[in-house]
Amino acid sequence: MITRSMQTATRQVIFFFLVLVFLVNETRCSPPEDPVKCFSCNSNNCTVINAYGAFPDRATCHAAMAVYPSSEAELIKAVAMATKRKTKIKVATKYSHSIPKLACPGGEEGLIISTRNLNRVLSVNFTSMTMTVESGMLLKDIIAAAADAGLALPNAPYFWGLTVGGMLATGAHGSTLIGKGSAVHEYVVALRIVTPASGHKGFARVRSLEVGDREFDAVRVSLGVLGVVSQVTLKLDPIFKRSITYIESDDSDLAFNVVDFGKQYEFADITWFPGHKKAAYSVDFRVPTNATGDGSIDLFESRPTPVLDAVASRLQEEAWEATNNNEAKCNNSEIIISTLSAAGYGLTNNGTVFTGYPVIGFQNKLQSSGSCLNSNEDNLTTVCSWDPRVRGSFIQQTTFTIALSKVKDFILDFQKLRDMNPNALCGLDLYGGILIRYVKGSTAFLGEQEDAVDFDMTYYRSHDPKSPRLHEDFLEEIEQMGLFKYGGLPHWGKDRNLAYDGVAKKYAKIGEFLKVKKAFDPDGLFSSEWSDQVLGIQGRRTSIVRDGCALEGLCVCSEDSHCSPANGYFCRPGKVYTDARVCSKVKSFSLSLSDQTSYKDS
């Protein structure tokens, strides 16, 4: 028995994170598909989807047409054509990693403008340390081009399959409380955006904006509703080196350390394994460029995954879900935690192997990764684990930032809930734990409102929208605690619908943002149902209330039917945050729905 379960467990590690570096080089990798598909050249029949193959409400978005401009002039033509016809417009990127429906044009007759071919560096100026790129350029290519010029983007997301336009639209960030902060939009000093215009101006115009312009703080984080960003000028640093050391400990003093730790090290982050009460602190700071080391990072979650492993791993997890097997989730995530630890969390000292801390290397090799996107082969033998062409990983994310002043109490509440049943959170550890990062307050209207700590949680999503998740009450309570009790702000590109309901009120300058929107896009051509709901235009809400809606995060439950009574999941108050309403498994099915004490048994 022991051998069997050890074997299964070891396989599991390999399934979830491709442990062995050599696999990366030896297997063929299929790049993800284009998220935009048109079924025939002029059939007026296109769809757009995200990289995960499913929006939160599982709807498919339609559009009449898609264009792929490869210059600003072509981009202007596309916007002018749509404006003339009063057609809705949305921008899609090469891979479209945003989870919510930001890339869906309103209605079915819209135009998709893909920035796939807007992917060039336009200029680099070493004196001013600026680089101007087209908006569809991937973070991966920006990092490489900057390094070629002896420059580095000081902070960025950890996955490099994102475009600069997409990162700005969603406020994407890395981790720091120092300098300008971790959000990419803090490093933008100028940009050009194509917006609709009146007929006598040719139906489209380019607006060139820079730091200090009144509208600059609107366009830096825009959810894509102001127009199409054409070019972005980034302010960079001379290339530098970092020194990284992970320090592992239990999580008993996490709440008390989290703020100071973030203030102490420029690139600090924390990987938190709440099911196992462990935390790995990344002590990560700049060192002189003559410090010895040629370290690199290739994070496990974005390495190429063999298709067979992705499928097997998913089947395994589905079996655990079906049999309520928390213990297996805990045993397997334990092995993942020790594997991550032994493998330096994806770091290497010299580009190939991890031999010990500190790992010292150049910023461009340590700041971001995404090797699953590599290669032009199309064999579908290895993929990004979330590739929807494969029946592998299928996930939801809950991500929010909590102000520094509140984060201690949030973590203490979280741990109080966790301690009622630690195994209930092993499902998070299975996906590499909670990533805790730091984000500085921003003057961007839809940016971070004050210095804050970001919590990034990834977890199982059933293919059946009516099927509850094992211990989903815990995750729902944490989600509502973060968003409502502690006033957390969602990530524009990651969360489930409930996180955005009424969210516009949390942004002090939402009114100014909407004024710029009115000026740039008076007919709302860049608006969609989703963006109007998120921005609270005419009181619209993001929640979708229907049977089972709470299971997918489309609503907060207020009735049992929003959960899954057939599977024994009923709408109940939270255990620590009692204002929360969560889908709890009630042990005895025979308890009547009106039995108000039954939730205490769950």
Ligand SMILES: *[C@@H]1O[C@H](CO)[C@@H](O)[C@H](O)[C@H]1NC(C)=O
């Ligand atoms: C769009 O194309 C798909 C695939 O060819 C087809 O199934 C669908 O019926 C088409 N829809 C319309 C509105 O033409």
Ligand SMILES: *[C@@H]1O[C@H](CO)[C@@H](O)[C@H](O)[C@H]1NC(C)=O
């Ligand atoms: C580069 O930046 C410097 C400093 O801002 C400026 O004086 C110079 O004209 C720029 N060079 C080019 C080619 O734009």
Ligand SMILES: *[C@@H]1O[C@H](CO)[C@@H](O)[C@H](O)[C@H]1NC(C)=O
């Ligand atoms: C790095 O350079 C600094 C100043 O240029 C020098 O003082 C230091 O000794 C150098 N360190 C190494 C490891 O070469």
Ligand SMILES: *[C@@H]1O[C@H](CO)[C@@H](O)[C@H](O)[C@H]1NC(C)=O
């Ligand atoms: C989990 O690990 C424990 C301790 O090693 C073992 O007793 C138990 O059988 C394992 N459970 C499962 C489901 O693998």
Ligand SMILES: *[C@@H]1O[C@H](CO)[C@@H](O)[C@H](O)[C@H]1NC(C)=O
């Ligand atoms: C990295 O170090 C390992 C072991 O020290 C060695 O086998 C390998 O060849 C090195 N790789 C490079 C690129 O130097």
Ligand SMILES: *[C@@H]1O[C@H](CO)[C@@H](O)[C@H](O)[C@H]1NC(C)=O
């Ligand atoms: C992948 O596909 C290419 C082109 O079809 C082919 O040449 C290559 O041999 C295939 N590789 C594998 C590993 O199957």
